[in-house]
Amino acid sequence: MKGRIICINAAIHKVLLENNTIMDTKTRGKIRNEKIVPVVGDIVVVNTDTKTIEKVETRKNYLERPLIANIDKLLIVMSTSIPSFSSYLIDKFLIIAYSNNIEPIIVITKTDMISMKEKSDIKKYINYYRHLGIKVYINTSVSKIKKEFSASVVALCGQTGAGKSSLLNRIDASLSLKTGEVSESLGRGKHTTRLVELLEVNNGLIADTPGFSSLDINIDKKDIKKYYKDFNKPCKYRTCLHIKEDGCAIIDLKNKGKIPEWRYNNYIKFIEEANKNKQVF
Numbered sequence: 427m428k429g430r431i432i433c434i435n436a437a438i439h440k441v442l443l444e445n446n447t448i449m450d451t452k453t454r455g456k457i458r459n460e461k462i463v464p465v466v467g468d469i470v471v472v473n474t475d476t477k478t479i480e481k482v483e484t485r486k487n488y489l490e491r492p493l494i495a496n497i498d499k500l501l502i503v504m505s506t507s508i509p510s511f512s513s514y515l516i517d518k519f520l521i522i523a524y525s526n527n528i529e530p531i532i533v534i535t536k537t538d539m540i541s542m543k544e545k546s547d548i549k550k551y552i553n554y555y556r557h558l559g560i561k562v563y564i565n566t567s568v569s570k571i572k573k574e575f576s577a578s579v580v581a582l583c584g585q586t587g588a589g590k591s592s593l594l595n596r597i598d599a600s601l602s603l604k605t606g607e608v609s610e611s612l613g614r615g616k617h618t619t620r621l622v623e624l625l626e627v628n629n630g631l632i633a634d635t636p637g638f639s640s641l642d643i644n645i646d647k648k649d650i651k652k653y654y655k656d657f658n659k660p661c662k663y664r665t666c667l668h669i670k671e672d673g674c675a676i677i678d679l680k681n682k683g684k685i686p687e688w689r690y691n692n693y694i695k696f697i698e699e700a701n702k703n704k705q706v707f
């Protein structure tokens with residue numbers, strides 16, 4: 427019988443079967459020999475007599491952080507304070523989402539913790555992301571966010587302490603997910619959520635995930651602009667990386683203020699990171 431892996435804890439693979447029951451299964455040697463390591467989100471064929479996973483179906487997408495497959499939407503949870511707001515991380519997650527054919531959605535948390543001045547600074551980023559056609563919600567917009575879950579498989583991602591589990595509890599109090607103390611979750615690198623787990627919310631499946639403190643992308647530098655939608659425009663040279671003035675249309679847009687400085691600077695950082703990765707391999 428077919429099903430979807432909703433949680434993996436050591437050798438136990440919890441599968442939501444198509445008859446709507448949940449079964450604890452194990453992987454079979456054959457799958458291990460084929461070097462397929464099942465992850466949460468995988469569609470699998472289960473032998474319900476032996477309670478083993480016989481087959482892992484081809485994935486439509488696969489993320490390493492959070493470790494999950496076959497998702498429709500990636501909810502980028504970004505705090506405004508503790509941990510501080512980072513357009514660099516949002517831009518990185520947007521690249522990860524687009525390069526895997528996943529719709530990104532941004533959710534901003536902890537707006538109650540910042541001043542009016544800080545709010546208006548963050549509003550500039552929000553406006554630009556909306557201008558790019560990306561949905562941005564504040565975590566208090568519970569009903570709007572809940573609607574996004576309907577008939578979808580969604581994964582939350584973001585730094586530890588950003589408020590991912592709190593957001594899910596806000597949306598469905600019966601989930602009663604464990605949340606961390608801000609002072610504990612930062613500094614000492616304490617992660618409150620330890621496993622990726624798909625939960626049923628509003629007729630969809632949503633994955634609470636452990637946060638992280640750093641995040642790498644493994645992407646060729648010439649491909650970054652493909653997933654940086656506002657940079658994917660004709661330039662003087664087809665292969666232009668938009669890093670040297672010399673008639674570059676993107677640098678021109680940045681100089682004219684059409685592309686914000688911060689967005690451009692994040693792009694340059696990604697190019698530099700890609701250069702470093704090249705030296706390693």
Ligand SMILES: Nc1nc2c(ncn2[C@@H]2O[C@H](COP(=O)(O)OP(=O)(O)OP(=O)(O)O)[C@@H](O)[C@H]2O)c(=O)[nH]1
Binds near residue numbers: 637
């Ligand atoms: N003031 C304020 N605190 C919040 C908000 N959202 C979450 N928090 C607090 O932030 C802390 C961390 O929240 P969690 O939901 O555990 O964060 P997480 O993203 O799940 O963290 P990990 O599981 O470690 O990845 C908790 O103390 C929450 O109460 C918010 O909107 N406002």
Ligand SMILES: [Mg+2]
Binds near residue numbers: 605
């Ligand atoms: Mg959590």
Ligand SMILES: [Zn+2]
Binds near residue numbers: 661662
């Ligand atoms: Zn250019």
